[in-house]
Amino acid sequence: xxxxxxxxxxxxxxxxxxxxxxxxxxxxxxxxxxxxxxxxxxxxxxxxxxxxxxxxxxxxxxxxxxxxxxxxxxxxxxxxxxxxxxxxxxxxxxxxxxxxxxxxxxxxxxxxxxxxxxxxxxxxxxxxxxxxxxxxxxxxxxxxxxxxxxxxxxxxxxxxxxxxxxxxxxxxxxxxxxxxxxxxxxxxxxxxxxxxxxxxxxxxxxxxxxxxxxxxxxxxxxxxxxxxxxxxxxxxxxxxxxxxxxxxxxxxxxxxxxxxxxxxxxxxxxxxxxxxxxxxxxxxxxxxxxxxxxxxxxxxxxxxxxxx
Ligand SMILES: [Zn+2]
Numbered sequence: 006x007x008x009x010x011x012x013x014x015x016x017x018x019x020x021x022x023x024x025x026x027x028x029x030x031x032x033x034x035x036x037x038x039x040x041x042x043x044x045x046x047x048x049x050x051x052x053x054x055x056x057x058x059x060x061x062x063x064x065x066x067x068x069x070x071x072x073x074x075x076x077x078x079x080x081x082x083x084x085x086x087x088x089x090x091x092x093x094x095x096x097x098x099x100x101x102x103x104x105x106x107x108x109x110x111x112x113x114x115x116x117x118x119x120x121x122x123x124x125x126x127x128x129x130x131x132x133x134x135x136x137x138x139x140x141x142x143x144x145x146x147x148x149x150x151x152x153x154x155x156x157x158x159x160x161x162x163x164x165x166x167x168x169x170x171x172x173x174x175x176x177x178x179x180x181x182x183x184x185x186x187x188x189x190x191x192x193x194x195x196x197x198x199x200x201x202x203x204x205x206x207x208x209x210x211x212x213x214x215x216x217x218x219x220x221x222x223x224x225x226x227x228x229x230x231x232x233x234x235x236x237x238x239x240x241x242x243x244x245x246x247x248x249x250x251x252x253x254x255x256x257x258x259x260x261x262x263x264x265x266x267x268x269x270x271x272x273x274x275x276x277x278x279x280x281x282x283x284x285x286x287x288x289x290x291x292x293x294x295x296x297x298x299x300x301x302x303x304x305x306x307x308x309x310x311x312x313x
Contacts, residue, residue: 007038010094014079017049020271021245024058031071032063041096042071045079048271053077056275057134059177070098108132110182111172115154117304119165124193125304126169127153127296128202130176130249137279141270145207145284145292146263147172153297164304166198173249176204183249194253198310199303200260202247206267207284207292212239213299216246217259220311225261228302237295239264257313261299263292 011034015026030042046056053075062068074082085092111131117123129146133139150170157168175181187194212229215222226240245251246260253260265288273279303310 010041011039013044035066035069046073050272051076054276108174114169117166123166125199128171130173136277140281141283146203149293149296152293166304183252200250202250203263204248206270209266210237210292210295211264214241214262214264221259
C-alpha cells in the first residue's frame, strides 16, 4: 500500500466491532506507507449519507488524511477494482483541527431532603458532530436528562437523595467534559448511588440496561416493574454502559442506560440525517417517563443500591 490511498470497504457487524476501521485505519495504513485512507461509513444502512466520527492518530507514524465515504461509493470502488479498472482518486478535504477553547458541562440538581450528599446522576451529552443537528445523538438524551428534573419539580416530588442532571460537553471528541468532571470532583465517587446516561437513542423505550452486581440488578428490576403501564419493564445486564459515564467504570458504582428500540440508531448516527425528524414526540415523552421514574425511585430508596 506504500504511496497509495487505501480504501476500507469493511462490512457492518456491529458498531463496537466495525468502528475500529474508522478509529484506527489512518494510523495503521500510515505505518505501511499509505498516503491517505478512505473508510466506508460505519452504518448498517445508507441513503448515500456519509457518517463522521472520532478517529485516532498515532504519534509514532505520519498523520495522513482520512475521510469516510458512503457505503454506496465504497461498493462502487470495489466493483471497479474487481473488474480490473485502474482507480485514480483525487481527495480534496476542507477539514481542519482548530485549537481547543473553553466549553462547560451544564449541571442542575434537585437537592435530596434526607441525604442531600448522596447523588443519582442522570445525563446525556450536549455536543454533537457538525453534520445534522444532533437531535438524536445526543439531543434526545440531553432532553430527557434535563426534562426529568423539570418534571419532578413540576410535580413537586422530592426524594431522599439528590438527583443531579449533567449535560456533558465535548463527548464526541473523547469524553472531555466527563474526564474533567471526574478529575475535579474525585471526592464525589463515594457519593454516587447510581449513574445514568442516555446516548443510544430515544426511540420507543423498553426499560433499562444495567451494569452492577446481582443484588443491585435485583433492586433495579423491581424499579422497572413499575413501568408496566408503558410496557417498559425490561432489564438487560451489560458491563458496557453509557459513554461519558464509562469514565467511572472502575469505581464499582451501579450504572444504567436507556433500553430502547434503537435498531435504526446507526442509520442516522453522525450523519446529516440526524435531525428532529428522527425524534417521535410520543416516544420521547415515554423515554422521559422511564428516565424520570427510575431516577426518582432510585433516589428515594430506603437503602443504597449495592456497589461492587
Ligand atoms: Zn452520543
